[in-house]
Amino acid sequence: MTKEITITVDGRKVKAAEGLYLLDVLKRNNIYVPSLCHHDQVHPYGVCRICIVEMELNGRRKVMSSCNLKIADGQVFHTTSEKLTKERKILMELMLARSSGAKEVIELAQRLGVEETRFPKEDDGCIMCGLCVKACEQVVGVSAIGFESRGPNRKVSAPFDVEAERCIGCGSCVFICPTNFIKMEDKNHVRKIPLWHVELKMKQCKSCGPDIAPEKQLEYIRNKVKLPENFFDTCLNCRP
Amino acid sequence: MKRQRLNSQESLKKYREALVKARDPNQKVITVCGGTGCIAYGCKKVVEAFKTELEKQGLTDKVKLLVTGCHGFCERGPLVVIRPENLFYQRVKAEDVPEVIEKTVKNGELIERLQYEGKDKKKILKEEDIPFYAKQQRTIFGFNGYVDPKSIDDYIAIGGYSALPKALLEMTSEKIIDEVKKSGLRGRGGGGFLTGAKWEICAAQADQTKYIVCNADEGDPGAYMDRSVLEGNPHSIIEGMLICAKAIGASHAYVYVRNEYPLAVENLGIAIEQARELGLLGKKILGSDVDFDITVNRGGGAFVCGEETALLNSLMGKTGEPHQKPPYPAISGLFGKPTIINNVETWANVPLIISKGSAWFASIGTEKSKGTKIFSLVGKINNTGLVEVPMGMTLREIVYDIGGGILKDKKFKAIQTGGPSGGCLPEEKLDLMVDFDKLTEAGSMMGSGGMIVMDESTCMVDLARYFIDFLKGESCGKCTPCREGLKQMSGILNRICDGNGTEADIETLKDMSETVKDASICALGGTAPNPVLSTIKYFRNEYEAHIRDKKCLAHTCKKLIKFEINQKCTGCTRCVKTCPTTAISGKVKTVHNIDQGKCIQCGVCVDRCPFEAIDVD
């Protein structure tokens, strides 16, 4: 049984279940707060910081990210102050400097009123949202990839930046990546994800021929849900 | 010797009495500092020499040799203090030892060359009269000079573990928390949060399992106060945690020690073993219902791992990355359980508060900053080392009275307090008191107690650049403002130092600083802009000189200085021979010339020239 509580957002009372994440509650109530690293399928990682709001605390206002903030009764938030607008814009300028070619970044920047960045532009396709790492860990459950290095050198990477041994080639990271930075290629019955230095053999349908999925992925699924050995010999269409 | 378990207050009392009785207060003790600083100066050889000499002279029964932890005045190491008179010898070498025994120990004669010399050239006899020590109030650190860190008996003999039975057997949890709250103790690790209030929150959690953590990661470059307390008096930390165990209802603690501190790990390990032997760790301690034990973990070394949420992640075997608070560790910390994490120095204060009372503790310091604080005093100052002062002492007293003023009588320029992300305070702030809130108000912070003194030869823009570059490299890189913001700030600062700054840069730096402070996940990003903001606030003219006039007022930014030879040049050709790039030319006995195209502004010619013939502009 979750308790219903009341929080105040920009002067408006909002009712919601205790312990929900603030950003989700805001969305449901049609209160717009921008977000970039948030995705419904993974636990909020809270790193882009675009979703910042101000929370009243001991008579002062504290800037916090909303996507990973669990609400409690009586909390008072502000989502549109001048300070937040300014800081979100600076964050977008920073993102734009890092990933000047990323469509999502450019679009969100424009939405927040940022056309240009004051800083030298680079074109790193990775915006460091961490969704690939989190999806691999939480959705797929294999944790094949992670982060490497510190500070500005941090990047998503296979362990030691050599072949990600645990990768099953499912491509979840590719699908969840908001900027299309992670590339995947299926050719000559081999699936390649160059960023993780992965090349995996595809399994073909015994009956109709085309690739089904990487052998390793099918093995992983088969073991996980205890399917019979020959389950993936044929594709979905050819299965009786 | 196998010791007997102490299973009651009475048995501990008897144990202590027996120790004290067996010790002669007039016993001659040769105290040799065995701290890390003195080890670097060769104190191990001095200790060996004393051992050999005492044996040779047949004095091992009469004279006790005590190897202790750091005394604080490391710069003068190896230090030797002869008690009970407290005769102070500095920079003692193994060769000096036979003479020390022969003259001072046996015959009470002094050896002048080993004594400390005051400003007026007078020799100072006693440890406590040396200006460096005289103004300090060493309530925590003072014990270091009196105990062998490897001996629990030493600690007990000087009154250690006397707060423990009081807390465990006479006080309720509420009473302990109340005392710590009333004492006004605030965390010494950086945040300055009220320790008692934190304990109270943790104690109120319904969870049956709770943890205690000692933060001994100490990543600030140049800081070594926690190291010195752990190395020199590890039992005080253990006792502090034991008291907290009763207060919050925890039965296990982890000490997270920086990997680079092997002696701290060793001494703490021995201390834990000894405490277990005596039953001061284990089950039903002193007959109470408190069970408690301690595990020592060695940290990975990253600066950010000292941040509490990152540290807890690291302890759990995860990546040492911070997360946003809440959840606070006191509510959900190690393995999701309520956890009290405190700094080494914070822990060392706890037994004193319990044994001497909160009123005693609260009588030291300012309205909202109580007790003493240990600082690591370094930079362009005469006396460097670890100093413990009451809160409320002014920076001026620390710099001039304890620190002995600026090296070579140069002009004071700034003091940075609080470690790499502290702010720089100018001359006009020297009368500021050491106080959590006052330092923050002025744009700096208490931090964990770093104090760097700078003279007129330091360029404040270059200094800000240096610290931002450091912090940029230490940022975990998880959140955008800290990772990208510090990178861009570093770019701007480097540009200004190279003479390519623009008018808009100062405002951009200020805007960026606010965003990085507010929007970062943890206090690394949250405090990193301090060096920039404070130098803009107090030394804006230096930024402007770099940007507008392309001048570095301190003459340190290489791209902005020019070396030129003036008419004082005698043509001695010394500079020609030292210049690594053959930029200097000229005939013997005529004024020389520097080829600006070849000059790399290394400045060796200036140092070499005996005639002050080279100008820096």
Ligand SMILES: Cc1cc2nc3c(=O)[nH]c(=O)nc-3n(C[C@H](O)[C@H](O)[C@H](O)COP(=O)(O)O)c2cc1C
């Ligand atoms: C980047 C960073 C590094 C820190 N390093 C340390 C450290 O080395 N030792 C420490 O005690 N606290 C450190 N802290 C502070 C801790 O997060 C935490 O506030 C402290 O351990 C709490 O104990 P206290 O209340 O006794 O100070 C650091 C904080 C930050 C943001």
Ligand code: SF4
């Ligand atoms: S503020 Fe810096 S160190 Fe802290 S979480 Fe963010 S990137 Fe990491």
Ligand code: FES
């Ligand atoms: S969406 Fe909340 S931090 Fe990125």
Ligand code: FES
């Ligand atoms: S190590 Fe000897 S005084 Fe610090």
